[in-house]
Amino acid sequence: MHDFDVLRSHMLDLNIVTDVHEAWQVEVVKDYVDVIQIPAFLCRQTDLIRAAVETGKIVNIKKGQFLAPWDVAGILSKTEGANEVWITERGTSFGYNTLVVDFTGLQHIMDSFDVPLVFDATHSVQKPGGMGSSSGGNRSYVPGLCRAASAIGVSNFFLEVHPDPDSSPSDGANMLYLDDFEEVVEQIVNFHYDRSK
16 A cells, blocks of 8 residues: 555545645645645746646645745746646745745735735744754744734635644744644634625
């Protein structure tokens, strides 16, 4: 039995999302996942995006930290015929080892493109290379960024959580503690602005 079959047989009723880094990987995962995700640094790779789109699965494309909000048009130009595409914002490079969240950029994406916008709050507080040989981050900023994104009408959030983030093999500095997750979700709901009004 394939490892994915084992995973699926032990699953609760949960959807599965996974990154792919090369077009051949799309074929391997397509029958086992619900969402195929394109990592930020690969968001302009036409062959990879086209392979994901052709599966008919939802394709989540993380906007590169090096792109302007209006550059999402170039990403979406590669998704013709897609069943459903999401764009995920995860911060923009600002100098060395620093990402910032541009809320005017989130607004631009929501106003300009007819696709769901996902806000990746935990990766947005990452400090790429900030620890010298690895990335750092600051999870204490995550709740405020979530409240702000929800207040401008973002409805979809990506949050990494862990019982003990500092022992996580990667991204620990920007992950939420599992014990804090419920409160952050409540804040997202309580601060939400309904853009359909």
